[in-house]
Amino acid sequence: MTILCHYGRFAFVGALVAPAALIPPAAVTAAVPAKTQRVAIDNFAFAPQVIVVAPGTTVTWTNADEDPHTVTATDKSFHSAAMDTDESYSFTFTRPGEYAYFCSLHPHMTGKVIVKG
Amino acid sequence: MDHDQDHPLEDHLNRRSLLTRCVGWAGTAAVYSIAGGIVSSISLDAALAAGKPAARTKAFTFVQISDTHIGFDKAANPNVHATAVQAVDRIKGMPVKPDLILHTGDITHLSKDDQFDDARQILSGLDIPIFYVPGEHDFLDEGQGKTFLSHYGRGTQGLGWHSFDHDGVHFVALNNVAALKPGGMAHLGDDQIAWLKKDLAGLPSSAPIVVFAHIPLWTVYEAWGWGTDDADQALTLLRRFGSVTVLNGHIHQVLHKVEGNVSFHSARSTAYPQPAPGAAPSPGPLKVPTEQLPSMLGIRTANFVGGNGPIALIDASFA
Numbered sequence: 001m002t003i004l005c006h007y008g009r010f011a012f013v014g015a016l017v018a019p020a021a022l023i024p025p026a027a028v029t030a031a032v033p034a035k036t037q038r039v040a041i042d043n044f045a046f047a048p049q050v051i052v053v054a055p056g057t058t059v060t061w062t063n064a065d066e067d068p069h070t071v072t073a074t075d076k077s078f079h080s081a082a083m084d085t086d087e088s089y090s091f092t093f094t095r096p097g098e099y100a101y102f103c104s105l106h107p108h109m110t111g112k113v114i115v116k117g
Numbered sequence: 118m119d120h121d122q123d124h125p126l127e128d129h130l131n132r133r134s135l136l137t138r139c140v141g142w143a144g145t146a147a148v149y150s151i152a153g154g155i156v157s158s159i160s161l162d163a164a165l166a167a168g169k170p171a172a173r174t175k176a177f178t179f180v181q182i183s184d185t186h187i188g189f190d191k192a193a194n195p196n197v198h199a200t201a202v203q204a205v206d207r208i209k210g211m212p213v214k215p216d217l218i219l220h221t222g223d224i225t226h227l228s229k230d231d232q233f234d235d236a237r238q239i240l241s242g243l244d245i246p247i248f249y250v251p252g253e254h255d256f257l258d259e260g261q262g263k264t265f266l267s268h269y270g271r272g273t274q275g276l277g278w279h280s281f282d283h284d285g286v287h288f289v290a291l292n293n294v295a296a297l298k299p300g301g302m303a304h305l306g307d308d309q310i311a312w313l314k315k316d317l318a319g320l321p322s323s324a325p326i327v328v329f330a331h332i333p334l335w336t337v338y339e340a341w342g343w344g345t346d347d348a349d350q351a352l353t354l355l356r357r358f359g360s361v362t363v364l365n366g367h368i369h370q371v372l373h374k375v376e377g378n379v380s381f382h383s384a385r386s387t388a389y390p391q392p393a394p395g396a397a398p399s400p401g402p403l404k405v406p407t408e409q410l411p412s413m414l415g416i417r418t419a420n421f422v423g424g425n426g427p428i429a430l431i432d433a434s435f436a
Contacts, residue, residue, distance in 0.1 A: 043399035044341070066191040066402045068227060068257060074299050082257040084227060085191065102299035105253045108342040110299050 036060060039111065041069050041083070041103075046111035053093060055117055060090040069109065074100040174285030174325070174423045180208055180215045180245075181329070181417040183366030184386030186254065187236045188226035193389035193402035194410060197226075201239045203435055204387040204416050208243055211418065217283060218245050221366035221384060222252030222294070222331030224265075229258075233268045251277055252331040252367060253294040262295055278309050280316050286421055287320055289313065291330040293345045303332035303345040310350045322357045325421070325428070329364040335374055335381045338394035343368055355379060362428050364417075368400070371432045382430055385415040412436035 035056070040047045041063040053059065061071050063083040071089050072079040080089035082105065093099065093115045103109035185201045194200060208215065218240075225232035233255075240247055249269045256262040262276055273279040273290075280289045291313070293303040305313075320326075328334070334351065336344030345351075355361045361379040369391035374381040390403045390413035397403070405413060415434035422429070 044401065045399070065399070066189075066193065068254070070257070072299075081259060082227060100299065104297055105257055106342055107297040107299050107301050108340065 038062065040064055041109075044069075044103075044106055044109055046109060049110070050112045050114065052114045052116055055094055055096055055115055056092065057115070058090050058092040059113055060088050062086065062088040068105060069103045070105055071101050071111075072104040074102060079104070174421075176423040177216045177284050177421055178211070178213045179283075179419050179421070180211075180218045181221060181364050181384050181419065182208075182218060182387060183221040183384045183417075184223040184252065184369055184388055185220070185236055185239075186223050186226045186386065186388035187239070188229060188232040189388055189402075191402060193404045194414075197388040198235065198239065200387050200414055200435070201236070203414075205239060205242055207416055207433070207435070208245070215245055215418070218243065218247040219288075219290075219327075219329045219364060220247055220249045221329050221364060222250050223254040223366060223386075223388075224249065224252070226254050227257065228255050228264050230264060233264065237268070248279075248281070248288065248290055248329075249277075250290045250329055250331055251292055251294055253297070256294050274312055275308055278312060284421075285423075286325045286327055287317075289316065289326065289328045291328060291334075291351070293330045293332050293334070293348075298346075301346045302336070302339065302342045303348075305345060305347050305351055310347065310354075313351055314354055317354055317358075320358070323359055325360045325362075326355060326358050327362045327364065327419075327428070328355065331365060332367045333365045333372075333381065333383055334363050335376070337368060337372060337383070341394065341400045343394065343400070352376075352379060360427070362419075362430075364419075368394075369403075370413075382417075384417045385413065385432060385434065387414050387416065390414070 035058065037051055037053050037057055037059045039051060039059060039061045041061055042065060044065065044067070046061070051059070061080070061083070063069050063085060066085055068082040068084050070080050070082050077099070078091045083089055093113060096115045096117045099113040099115065101111050101113070182204050186197050187201060189197045208218070224236045251262065251265045255265040258264040266277060270277055276295045277292045278290055280287065282288070291305060291309065293305050296306060297304055332345055333343055334345050334348040356377065356379065359378055363379060363381045365381070365383050366386065368383050369386035369389065370383065370393065371385055372383045390405060391400050392403050412434045415432060418431045418433065420429045
């Protein structure tokens with residue numbers, strides 16, 4: 001499962017179609033408890049502000065505000081375009097670690113994705 | 118340029134009308150500081166500089182418009198094109214044609230070419246020189262400001278900062294919406310501050326200065342990012358001048374603050390209002406009853422009377 005985790009979404013899809021007999025059901029559940037996670041952007045805040053996900057999780061941010069916002073990694077490792085109202089951005093986190101991000105238009109808006117194996 | 122009137126203020130606005138129209142006097146403190154002896158309160162170098170004859174000044178009028186947000190179409194104002202046109206009509210109807218217009222940013226809502234084009238088309242009807250600084254909404258393209266600079270960057274430095282002189286007043290346009298840092302407020306950056314230092318170096322302290330930037334250069338409300346984290350470095354360079362007027366937009370409401378010889382003034386938007394600092398869960402667009410909207414949008418007229426006189430600001434709503 002470690003290998004699967006590090007290859008992100010594509011490996012995860014592979015896990016779904018792999019013959020169940022090859023992978024004990026308990027291992028699948030533990031390694032990929034959530035394949036997707038949503039973060040709302042509402043009232044100039046990321047909610048939840050901090051999320052903990054398993055490697056391979058795709059996080060989707062959706063902007064509910066009338067002002068545009070971005071999701072921009074502090075270390076620039078990922079970033080969205082400006083999202084207008086109801087627009088979304090997704091990123092798949094494959095490697096464990098802590099990913100701090102902010103809105104580059106309203107930098108007082110900050111959040112964090114913690115990826116734990 | 119029509120300068121046949123020596124006292125446009127007296128001609129067009131008596132004291133009563135000024136007061137009833139809610140006047141912010143920029144540089145009121147500056148009048149006293151100059152009258153009271155600027156030399157006594159500043160360093161010898163600055164005092165010597167101040168002793169040089171000031172550049173020739175004469176009375177003129179200019180206008181500040183802000184936050185036109187062309188492209189915004191939400192409930193707070195579904196027709197920002199029309200309210201921008203309203204601003205143009207107000208300027209056309211002024212008794213004294215302004216010499217120039219300052220646009221303090223958020224020209225567009227989403228930095229799109231067609232939004233910049235629409236703004237240009239609306240404002241081109243004025244036949245008055247317009248000087249722009251970007252708001253964060255003008256810098257959100259993938260090129261991080263390339264679209265704005267392709268429209269307005271000619272003749273500017275760095276990411277759009279520049280300065281010019283008009284009838285003895287030194288105007289400085291700053292960009293504090295680029296390269297913002299997480300957790301922080303607006304930011305000028307070392308390059309721009311180094312340029313500002315050079316730009317101001319040759320000026321006598323008696324020169325009236327007008328600085329314009331999008332986000333306030335004083336901390337209005339840190340929790341909403343309404344301030345500029347390195348503004349003090351710029352203000353340190355400006356404090357030797359007898360009259361400094363700092364104009365901004367961004368917060369879509371009229372606020373004033375005076376700090377020594379420096380006065381700060383945020384202007385209304387022509388598009389939609391925003392809540393007073395901390396008065397709502399977020400600084401997003403404020404929806405008000407339709408009939409109330411004109412009273413919350415507007416433009417600002419600035420009358421410079423010449424010499425060391427103050428700059429009188431008149432914030433007029435569309436109501």
